[in-house]
Amino acid sequence: MKVKYVEKNLSDIEADIELILVVDKDLDHRFVKEYKDTLKAMKFKGEQDSVAFLAKDKKIFVGAKSLVSSDVRSAVATAMRALIGKEYKSVKLALYTKYEKCTATIRALAEGLVLGNYKFDKYKSEKSNKIEEALISSESYNEFKVDSDSLNRALDKGVKVAKSVNFTRDIVNTPPDDFYPKIMAKVAKDIAKEYNLECEILNKKDIKNEKMNALLAVARASAHKPRVIHLAYKPKNPKAVISIVGKGLTYDSGGLSLKPSDFMVTMKADKSGGAAVLGIMQAISKLGLDVEVHGFIGAVENMIGGNAYKPDDVLISKSGKTIEVRNTDAEGRLVLADVLTYAQEKVKADYIIDLATLTGACVVGLGQYTIGAMSNNEKLLERVEFVGNVSSGELVNKLLFNRHLAKTLKSNIADICNIANTRYGGALTAGLFLNNFIEKENKDKWLHLDIAGPAFVEHAWAENPNGASGAGVRIVTRFLEKVANDFKH
Ligand code: BES
Ligand code: ZN
Ligand code: ZN
Numbered sequence: 065m066k067v068k069y070v071e072k073n074l075s076d077i078e079a080d081i082e083l084i085l086v087v088d089k090d091l092d093h094r095f096v097k098e099y100k101d102t103l104k105a106m107k108f109k110g111e112q113d114s115v116a117f118l119a120k121d122k123k124i125f126v127g128a129k130s131l132v133s134s135d136v137r138s139a140v141a142t143a144m145r146a147l148i149g150k151e152y153k154s155v156k157l158a159l160y161t162k163y164e165k166c167t168a169t170i171r172a173l174a175e176g177l178v179l180g181n182y183k184f185d186k187y188k189s190e191k192s193n194k195i196e197e198a199l200i201s202s203e204s205y206n207e208f209k210v211d212s213d214s215l216n217r218a219l220d221k222g223v224k225v226a227k228s229v230n231f232t233r234d235i236v237n238t239p240p241d242d243f244y245p246k247i248m249a250k251v252a253k254d255i256a257k258e259y260n261l262e263c264e265i266l267n268k269k270d271i272k273n274e275k276m277n278a279l280l281a282v283a284r285a286s287a288h289k290p291r292v293i294h295l296a297y298k299p300k301n302p303k304a305v306i307s308i309v310g311k312g313l314t315y316d317s318g319g320l321s322l323k324p325s326d327f328m329v330t331m332k333a334d335k336s337g338g339a340a341v342l343g344i345m346q347a348i349s350k351l352g353l354d355v356e357v358h359g360f361i362g363a364v365e366n367m368i369g370g371n372a373y374k375p376d377d378v379l380i381s382k383s384g385k386t387i388e389v390r391n392t393d394a395e396g397r398l399v400l401a402d403v404l405t406y407a408q409e410k411v412k413a414d415y416i417i418d419l420a421t422l423t424g425a426c427v428v429g430l431g432q433y434t435i436g437a438m439s440n441n442e443k444l445l446e447r448v449e450f451v452g453n454v455s456s457g458e459l460v461n462k463l464l465f466n467r468h469l470a471k472t473l474k475s476n477i478a479d480i481c482n483i484a485n486t487r488y489g490g491a492l493t494a495g496l497f498l499n500n501f502i503e504k505e506n507k508d509k510w511l512h513l514d515i516a517g518p519a520f521v522e523h524a525w526a527e528n529p530n531g532a533s534g535a536g537v538r539i540v541t542r543f544l545e546k547v548a549n550d551f552k553h
Contacts, residue, residue: 065181065195067174067223069216070156071202079156079199083143085128085136086110087160087205095158095205099123113142113526131162131205133172134457134526140173141527144180147195154197159204159215167210167218172457173200174222175538179527182230184237224350225541229534232336232343236520236532240315240332244288245363248312248335251342252293252361259297259349266292276402278381279362282395285319285372286365292403293338293361294410295345302356304551307413308345308540309403311396311420312338312363319366319392320374327424333520333532334396337419338363340515340536347541355548360407362399366392378478382406383501388478396422397494398482401501408503414551415444417511417543418498419536425490426463426514432521434459435535436514438495440507448511448539451546456538457527459518463492470496513539 070077084095089110091100099118103125108116110127112135117124124146128139140157147155155177162169177198185191200219204210235243235251249265256263268289271280276292283290293312313334317323323331338361345359373379377389379398382405387398400418407416426436435452437460439445445462452460469492472484480500484493495512502510518535521528528534 065178065198067177067198067200067219069202069212069219070199071212073203074156074158074201077156077199077201079154080122080152081147081155082123083140083155083157084123084125085139085160085205086125087128087131089127096125099125113138115143115146117146131160131169133168136160136169137172137176137179137457138526140176141180144177144195145524145529148181148183149192151193152195154199155195156199156201158201159210161204161206161208161210164208165210165214166208167214170210170215171218171222174219175226176527178223178226179229182233182529184234184529184531186234186238221351225347225538228343228347228350229537231346232339232534232537233532235339235342236333236336236534238332240365243332243335244314244365245291245312246288248314248338248361248363249291249293252295255342255346256295259346261345261349262296262298264294274382274406276382276406278379278387278398279364279402281373281377281379282319282366282398283364285369286367288314288365290362290364292406293363295359297345297349297357299352299354299356301354303354304414304547305356305411306544306547307358307360307407307411307416308341309360309400309407309416309418310338310341311400311422312361313396313399314363314365316366316393316395317368319395320368320372321392322368323393330520330522334421336421336515336519336532336535340419340534340540343534343537344540344544347537348544351545353544353548355544355551357544358407358411358413360403362403364399366395381501385480385500386478388475388481390481391483394482394494396420397497400498404498404501408506413509415509415511415547416506417513417540419513419515419540421516421519422514423491423494423516427517429463429491430461430517432517433525434461434517435539436491437462438465438492438512438514439510440465440499441509444511448543451542452539456542458535458539460539463495465492465496465499469493473497
């Protein structure tokens with residue numbers, strides 16, 4: 065879909081349908097007033113994300129609680145979703161800004177348009193009609209003026225990042241028989257070519273040479289050989305160097321500690337961390353950020369078989385630390401342990417961010433819609449909370465480590481156990497497991513994002529469709545934008 069800014073009043077723009085935001089339930093606003101009685105008759109009150117579709121008038125109204133970015137992004141996306149499958153090819157809307165010169169809401173507007181106009185219909189015989197062109201008028205909701213240069217820049221950023229989110233959604237939604245480690249490596253190579261990234265793929269032999277035995281154990285029973293992917297974006301004058309590491313479990317059956325069948329469904333989404341890394345690498349290259357970014361992905365399938373790794377096995381990880389396996393379903397941390405070690409050996413980074421659908425416990429604790437953030441650096445957590453909840457619109461809560469939980473990972477026969485000896489605090493104990501593989505000098509630089517909740521939700525919510533949301537792409541890209549703008553050594 066194209067998003068265009070048009071320096072014309074709304075009534076002078078030709079489009080199949082007009083999208084109107086009802087802000088703060090204000091049915092008396094000049095954009096809405098004429099339809100007030102009809103809307104009232106339809107019991108439309110302008111609640112956040114409620115939609116009233118007036119086909120005859122060629123108008124779709126949607127409620128936004130305020131002109132804050134997250135409200136606007138969610139409302140616009142919800143209206144766009146309601147238009148999918150209808151006959152419309154073009155939509156027009158006014159310019160919504162919160163205050164004079166405010167571009168945040170404009171970026172959110174663009175993101176909402178692109179994020180809402182998404183449906184995964186690759187496997188449907190009949191494809192749904194989607195909007196091809198969105199036209200944003202210079203006519204402003206509150207008559208604020210924004211110069212067209214900064215406006216176009218904001219729109220452009222919003223569209224670029226949202227398209228990368230959709231790219232990640234497509235990967236996550238693709239079934240496991242069609243998306244396995246080799247395919248993930250192929251997609252990485254393809255985006256490297258298109259977006260000017262360096263790309264190195266480690267196949268099974270290379271991974272063996274690197275002694276990533278924990279990752280290899282997880283991969284062993286699968287018909288699909290694992291891959292470790294390293295993408296690099298290297299601008300001329302980077303302000304900082306950042307590594308991002310993704311859990312790319314193209315399927316997680318649980319292994320011999322097999323998941324019950326109800327819990328196995330949706331485990332194609334266990335590649336969401338890796339898919340987010342691919343989307344982020346694509347987005348930062350499109351944005352041309354002044355920050356060097358290395359993306360690492362452990363692409364593995366966790367299956368059962370005669371040669372499967374077992375509870376009771378002891379693995380010698382790449383770091384040299386030995387791990388007692390007590391549950392083969394806690395496989396993501398094993399893969400990440402080795403890839404985090406590899407990433408730290410390869411790149412001296414200012415920040416190391418991992419993204420993973422790591423624990424069901426994180427979903428229990430925070431609910432489906434929120435990312436769990438963990439780190440040894442509380443300042444970093446605060447920054448990430450702001451970037452997530454305020455700028456990017458991805459919900460994030462911090463979870464704080466403590467020394468008591470750290471002890472629950474002790475093993476009698478190895479250096480560490482892959483599960484805790486307590487049923488409580490599972491998101492934190494998984495984070496603490498990873499902390500054992502973070503080098504001393506990197507302790508304060510590391511951020512762990514557990515995206516198990518929001519990565520894949522089986523209903524639409526806010527700007528996200530049913531299925532994959534592309535979790536992690538917006539928050540991390542925004543964080544990288546901030547680092548590119550104000551990082552100081
Ligand atoms: N991929 C799962 C975590 C998960 C659960 C992601 C639900 C998305 C939704 C992970 O590999 C896993 O199975 N974790 C176990 C850990 C346990 C065995 C300590 C879990 O959360 O139950
Ligand atoms: Zn698992
Ligand atoms: Zn998993």
